[in-house]
Amino acid sequence: MDVIWLIPLLPGIGAAVNGLLGIRFFSKVQTAVVGCGSMGLAALLSVYAFVQLLGSESRVHDVVVATWIPPIALETVDGIGAFAADWAFRLDPLSGMMILVVSGIGLLIHIYSTSYMLSESDAGYARFFCYLNLFCFFMLTLVLGANLLVMFVGWEGVGLCSYLLIGFWYEKQSASDAGKKAFLVNRIGDWGFVLGIFLIFFTFGSLDFREVAAGAAAMPIEAAEFGVISLICLFLFVGAVGKSAQIPLYVWLPDAMEGPTPVSALIHAATMVTAGVYMVCRNAVLFTHAPMVMTIVAVIGGLTALMAASIGLTQTDIKRVLAYSTVSQLGYMFLATGVGAFGAGAFHLMTHAFFKALLFLGSGSVIHAMNEEQDMRRMGGLKTFMPVTFVTMLVGTLAIAGIPPLAGFFSKDEILFRTFLHNRALWILAVATAGMTAFYMFRLMAMTFYGDYRGPAWENAEGDDHGGHDENGGHGAWHGPHESPPPMTGPLMALAVGAIVAGFVGIPAALGGSNAIEHFLEPSFVAEAHVEGGEVAAGEAAEEVHEISHAAELGLMALSILVALGGIGLAYRLYIARPELAEAWRARWAGVHRVLLNKYYVDELYQSTVVRGTMSGGRGLWRFDGRVVDGAVNGAGWLTIVSSWCSQLFDRYAVDGAVNLIGWSASESSFSLRRIQTGLIQNYALVMLLGVFVFVSIYLLVQ
Amino acid sequence: MLEITPTHYLVLSAGLFMIGVIGVMVRRNIIIIFMSIELMLNAVNVNLAAFSQQWQHVTGQVFAVFVIAVAAAEAAVGLGIILAFYRNKETVNIDEMNVMRW
Amino acid sequence: MAEAIVFYGLAALILGFAVLVISTRNTVHSALYLVVNFLLVAMLYVMLGAEFLAAIQVLVYAGGIVVLYLFVVMLVNLKRPPETHQDPRRQTRLGLALASALLAELAAIIVYSATGESAPAATAAAAAGADIAGGNVEQIGMLLYTNYLIPFEVASMLLLVAMIGAIVLAKREL
Numbered sequence: 001m002d003v004i005w006l007i008p009l010l011p012g013i014g015a016a017v018n019g020l021l022g023i024r025f026f027s028k029v030q031t032a033v034v035g036c037g038s039m040g041l042a043a044l045l046s047v048y049a050f051v052q053l054l055g056s057e058s059r060v061h062d063v064v065v066a067t068w069i070p071p072i073a074l075e076t077v078d079g080i081g082a083f084a085a086d087w088a089f090r091l092d093p094l095s096g097m098m099i100l101v102v103s104g105i106g107l108l109i110h111i112y113s114t115s116y117m118l119s120e121s122d123a124g125y126a127r128f129f130c131y132l133n134l135f136c137f138f139m140l141t142l143v144l145g146a147n148l149l150v151m152f153v154g155w156e157g158v159g160l161c162s163y164l165l166i167g168f169w170y171e172k173q174s175a176s177d178a179g180k181k182a183f184l185v186n187r188i189g190d191w192g193f194v195l196g197i198f199l200i201f202f203t204f205g206s207l208d209f210r211e212v213a214a215g216a217a218a219m220p221i222e223a224a225e226f227g228v229i230s231l232i233c234l235f236l237f238v239g240a241v242g243k244s245a246q247i248p249l250y251v252w253l254p255d256a257m258e259g260p261t262p263v264s265a266l267i268h269a270a271t272m273v274t275a276g277v278y279m280v281c282r283n284a285v286l287f288t289h290a291p292m293v294m295t296i297v298a299v300i301g302g303l304t305a306l307m308a309a310s311i312g313l314t315q316t317d318i319k320r321v322l323a324y325s326t327v328s329q330l331g332y333m334f335l336a337t338g339v340g341a342f343g344a345g346a347f348h349l350m351t352h353a354f355f356k357a358l359l360f361l362g363s364g365s366v367i368h369a370m371n372e373e374q375d376m377r378r379m380g381g382l383k384t385f386m387p388v389t390f391v392t393m394l395v396g397t398l399a400i401a402g403i404p405p406l407a408g409f410f411s412k413d414e415i416l417f418r419t420f421l422h423n424r425a426l427w428i429l430a431v432a433t434a435g436m437t438a439f440y441m442f443r444l445m446a447m448t449f450y451g452d453y454r455g456p457a458w459e460n461a462e463g464d465d466h467g468g469h470d471e472n473g474g475h476g477a478w479h480g481p482h483e484s485p486p487p488m489t490g491p492l493m494a495l496a497v498g499a500i501v502a503g504f505v506g507i508p509a510a511l512g513g514s515n516a517i518e519h520f521l522e523p524s525f526v527a528e529a530h531v532e533g534g535e536v537a538a539g540e541a542a543e544e545v546h547e548i549s550h551a552a553e554l555g556l557m558a559l560s561i562l563v564a565l566g567g568i569g570l571a572y573r574l575y576i577a578r579p580e581l582a583e584a585w586r587a588r589w590a591g592v593h594r595v596l597l598n599k600y601y602v603d604e605l606y607q608s609t610v611v612r613g614t615m616s617g618g619r620g621l622w623r624f625d626g627r628v629v630d631g632a633v634n635g636a637g638w639l640t641i642v643s644s645w646c647s648q649l650f651d652r653y654a655v656d657g658a659v660n661l662i663g664w665s666a667s668e669s670s671f672s673l674r675r676i677q678t679g680l681i682q683n684y685a686l687v688m689l690l691g692v693f694v695f696v697s698i699y700l701l702v703q
Numbered sequence: 704m705l706e707i708t709p710t711h712y713l714v715l716s717a718g719l720f721m722i723g724v725i726g727v728m729v730r731r732n733i734i735i736i737f738m739s740i741e742l743m744l745n746a747v748n749v750n751l752a753a754f755s756q757q758w759q760h761v762t763g764q765v766f767a768v769f770v771i772a773v774a775a776a777e778a779a780v781g782l783g784i785i786l787a788f789y790r791n792k793e794t795v796n797i798d799e800m801n802v803m804r805w
Numbered sequence: 806m807a808e809a810i811v812f813y814g815l816a817a818l819i820l821g822f823a824v825l826v827i828s829t830r831n832t833v834h835s836a837l838y839l840v841v842n843f844l845l846v847a848m849l850y851v852m853l854g855a856e857f858l859a860a861i862q863v864l865v866y867a868g869g870i871v872v873l874y875l876f877v878v879m880l881v882n883l884k885r886p887p888e889t890h891q892d893p894r895r896q897t898r899l900g901l902a903l904a905s906a907l908l909a910e911l912a913a914i915i916v917y918s919a920t921g922e923s924a925p926a927a928t929a930a931a932a933a934g935a936d937i938a939g940g941n942v943e944q945i946g947m948l949l950y951t952n953y954l955i956p957f958e959v960a961s962m963l964l965l966v967a968m969i970g971a972i973v974l975a976k977r978e979l
Binding site for chain 2 (some may be wrong): 832839
């Protein structure tokens with residue numbers, strides 16, 4: 001367990017090797033071995049550490065690697081505090097789960113990428129793996145960090161890697177723009193996060209999560225007034241909103257789909273975007289002391305879920321559908337944390353990581369098969385061409401739709417149930433979202449895999465048995481849609497298994513399970529000092545809730561299954577059974593459709609307000625700069641020239657005149673004086689003699 | 704007058720010194736001028752020896768030795784300069800040695 | 806009485822030869838008169854009880870320096886009389902007058918001060934006269950190598966420098 005610091009370090013080493021040596025010297029095989037090898041070792045270590053964690057008494061293990069910032073005296077609310085930070089890693093149930101998810105899915109996606117990125121040059125391939133490893137390094141640092149500063153290092157690092165990977169194909173204008181957009185939007189969130197960190201230190205005099213939690217636990221719950229903890233939580237939530245793409249900062253995530261598909265799967269679906277949720281869960285004690293912010297979190301989460309899902313209904317780009325689905329599912333997680341169900345949020349985070357990574361990788365497989373085509377309107381009927389992808393994606397779709405007994409069902413249902421207990425309005429939003437999710441996901445499946453093939457024709461009629469064209473780099477003639485090679489289907493199958501079984505760790509009590517995951521995670525959400533009493537109390541409360549409403553919970557489950565099935569059925573009817581009906585509906589609700597298709601015009605709104613405002617502000621400042629500042633500078637320059645001209649006059653006539661006058665007078669006076677200088681030595685001696693004579697005379701007279 | 708006191712020597716020395724001075728002042732041959740300087744130095748030495756005898760202390764004579772040493776050095780360098788000058792100007796007339804004028 | 810006769814004789818000879826040195830037209834004669842002058846001064850030193858000084862005077866002045874002068878006189882092979890050219894601005898008469906006046910003043914000072922204060926000098930001379938009668942070379946040596954060691958060394962260095970300087974100046978081409 002003491003070696004958990006190695007878990008982030010291994011991908012870091014991999015990134016360094018690939019970045020420093022690989023780009024220049026390595027072949028693709030070597031690069032892949034380094035990248036996957038380091039991730040594999042990290043994954044093994046993660047499993048090892050997690051097993052040890054399960055077997056040990058204590059649920060929290062700290063490893064301090066080094067002192068980072070020695071104590072610095074800084075002002076806090078209690079006077080002067082010592083601002084200090086260590087390179088400290090903490091393994092507890094929450095981070096344990098996260099490292100499993102990150103390293104496990106990270107490994108699968110690394111393997112997938114070895115095949116998916118084959119069409120890159122050797123250098124690009126190494127660069128890609130370098131970035132991917134670097135991302136894993138930062139992500140693992142983020143989840144393992146024992147204090148806010150280490151977490152912030154990871155937080156910024158994953159943001160950097162996200163930027164690098166979205167803009168991986170930087171020759172493409174849209175890709176580099178998307179990278180910049182992601183980076184800039186994230187800055188807003190980071191601003192909040194940093195302010196939150198400052199305020200936490202100012203309030204609690206420490207940045208260690210446990211000490212902060214203990215400090216917060218000792219303070220009263222700010223139910224009525226908006227106190228300092230609420231402010232901290234609001235700032236932290238701003239950070240989470242930026243990173244996890246919630247309203248109003250979600251706009252970067254769909255654009256992030258410009259990056260390679262494995263990146264979308266790993267960073268923009270499974271891991272990085274969940275960092276916000278993770279951070280909120282990490283600071284659960286703080287948030288439970290700020291009920292007002294909890295409400296904000298829940299409302300934002302619910303609204304984001306619904307809004308993103310509704311946009312997803314009409315999108316035609318396969319990856320964008322999945323992107324909005326991700327935003328929507330992240331909204332779910334925030335909804336869960338907002339209603340106090342941190343365990344459920346974390347649980348959904350995990351299951352979502354599995355099935356969303358699966359869906360993204362599946363879509364990558366489809367895109368690959370369609371020769372980089374992403375528009376679903378030009379797909380269709382791919383079921384026969386790529387059966388493995390179809391089946392695994394179907395599993396993922398069923399999971400996200402919430403069909404039992406797949407993973408998504410348990411986690412989503414837990415959220416729905418807890419929301420129902422907390423707030424009915426939000427529950428309705430969530431249920432509607434669940435229905436939309438099922439609909440758009442099956443719309444995606446239908447448009448991609450069912451119906452007739454609508455894509456372009458290919459040269460060779462026997463293209464469907466050219467599954468091996470990836471091996472020669474994909475640059476040859478396209479031979480039609482085909483199943484992907486084993487390095488891509490392998491991770492798909494592994495993730496499909498994960499999407500099926502991941503939910504079993506959290507079977508609710510109502511279905512005879514024990515909801516093991518939430519009990520396991522519980523210690524991470526309560527303050528240290530309160531573990532004995534608090535955990536028992538919380539556990540009892542949860543038990544009580546469950547006791548009361550087992551029947552209701554079962555009813556709700558049935559309802560959500562029905563909603564999901566309704567969505568599926570509608571999708572089937574509109575896109576498989578009677579495609580013309582979809583056209584008719586589209587015509588009937590043309591206005592709504594247009595609004596959804598244009599994503600509620602949010603991008604346009606931002607464009608016309610924030611972007612244009614910034615631009616015009618910038619232009620105004622530029623004009624100000626040009627007119628006033630430059631004018632002032634030029635005026636100053638002109639003044640300098642004029643004054644220097646004046647002083648030049650003064651210099652020439654007064655100063656030089658004085659100097660010349662002195663010289664002239666010296667030469668004039670010397671003209672007469674120089675006659676003394678006869679050059680006759682004896683004249684000089686005579687003067688000397690005269691001097692001696694005078695002195696002796698004086699002596700004589702005085703005497 | 705018949706008892707020879709240091710005063711007698713001093714007067715003699717002053718006379719010798721003044722003869723030297725007159726030589727320096729009057730003659731135009733630079734070699735003679737140098738000889739006059741030697742005369743003046745000798746007058747000084749006489750002075751020193753006389754005082755040495757008056758105060759019964761040999762320090763005066765030691766200084767006379769130093770004066771002789773300096774005189775030797777002066778004569779060597781001075782005559783070297785004369786030679787060098789003569790080689791260039793073909794003259795030892797001090798009135799023609801006026802190159803250091805303005 | 807005898808001392809006075811010798812002194813006055815020597816003094817007259819010294820002054821006479823000195824006048825000859827500065828008044829003779831022939832430079833070689835001038836140098837030879839200088840030798841005689843130096844020898845006479847050496848005798849005066851003997852009278853003053855400064856035997857070492859007298860010896861040095863003969864060796865260095867009469868034997869060395871004057872020979873140097875004679876060499877230079879011979880090297881400076883004058884084709885025309887050296888004193889033909891006379892600068893009109895030289896103040897020969899003023900120089901003579903000043904020198905004479907200064908001599909008078911000095912003599913006045915010496916005589917004036919001697920009449921008042923020669924008594925202690927005489928007593929001191931009488932008191933310690935016996936000590937230096939046996940010769941003062943040893944005493945001079947002691948002083949030179951103890952109290953005046955550093956000036957002595959400096960003087961030797963001066964002579965070395967003068968030697969090198971003279972060689973450098975006199976040599977036609979280095």
